[in-house]
Amino acid sequence: MTTHRKPADLRPTPETVSHPLPGTARELFDALPRLPGLRTEVIDGRLIVSPVGTPEHARVAMRLYGALLPLIEERGWDGFSGNVDVCIDGPRDPVEPDFVLAPADCPRWGERELLSSGLLMVAEVVSPGSAVDDRDRKPGLYAAGLVPVMLLVDPVASPATVTVFSEPKGGEYRTVTRVDMGDLLRLPAPLDVTLDTSALAGTTGSG
Known part of the structure; x- marks a missing residue:
């Protein structure tokens, strides 16, 4: 049976x-x-x-939310700073990004998990305890789940950087753009907006 x-x-x-x-x-x-x-x-x-992030880690995610809030309100999107599960289409693996941008009608797996292919963007904030997964594993995971844009905020790198991944195909992102934190970074479609990454400046502790 x-x-x-x-x-x-x-x-x-x-x-x-x-x-x-x-x-x-x-x-x-x-x-x-x-x-x-x-x-x-x-x-x-x-x-x-794993434990949830430190206050410094959460502060970066909230700063990203604040920087994108005008766009979220203008387009009627939903922005979530943590505490939202995402289901990766295909393997149905659950992950919890530090920030999620989704349309209001994003499809779900069950009632709790947003389906990755329906998202607009996810973001991860690197901390010492999550560096390998965030930098090396998460981009391929989100690309396989057809998330159109991934943002990697890396305040523990030297110098601190912000990287945008886009155009997912075959389990990887075909376009990757990295800037030093503090520079302007163009976030491609479906966002089509320039992010001033100085708004994200800060440090993060372990977690």
């Missing part, structure tokens, strides 16, 4: 998890209870549970 797994918005509690134990990272993610104060993602088949 085939057992149909519940979507992520109906994750069972530990008391209701059926046996045998989940066999994949996605199934384990679905079986977990809510974990306040922790970020839970699946990256390259690994279930990763």
Whole structure:
């Protein structure tokens, strides 16, 4: 008999998890209870549970939200600074970007997770504990999920940088543009806006 797994918005509690134990990272993610104060993602088949970012880390994400707020309001989009799960189309892996830009009618996987192919942009803020995943793994993951634009804010690099990835195809972004933090950076379609990255200047701690 085939057992149909519940979507992520109906994750069972530990008391209701059926046996045998989940066999994949996605199934384990679905079986977990809510974990306040922790970020839970699946990256390259690994279930990763990590603390939420430091206040400095969150400040950068909020500054990005503030910088894009006029565009969000003008176009009727939704902007989320953390705490929103994204489901990568295809493998259905869940991730939690530091910032998500989406149309108001973005399709979902279940009720909780936004589908990656319906997003406008995601952004990650690099911290020492997330550097390898953010710099090396997340661009390919988001490209495979057909997120049209990824922004990588790297305040722990020397010098600090901001990189925009666009034109996803074949699991990678074909166009990559990097500037020093403080310079102007053009964010391509569907945003078509120039970001003054000096608005993001700041430092971040571990997390």
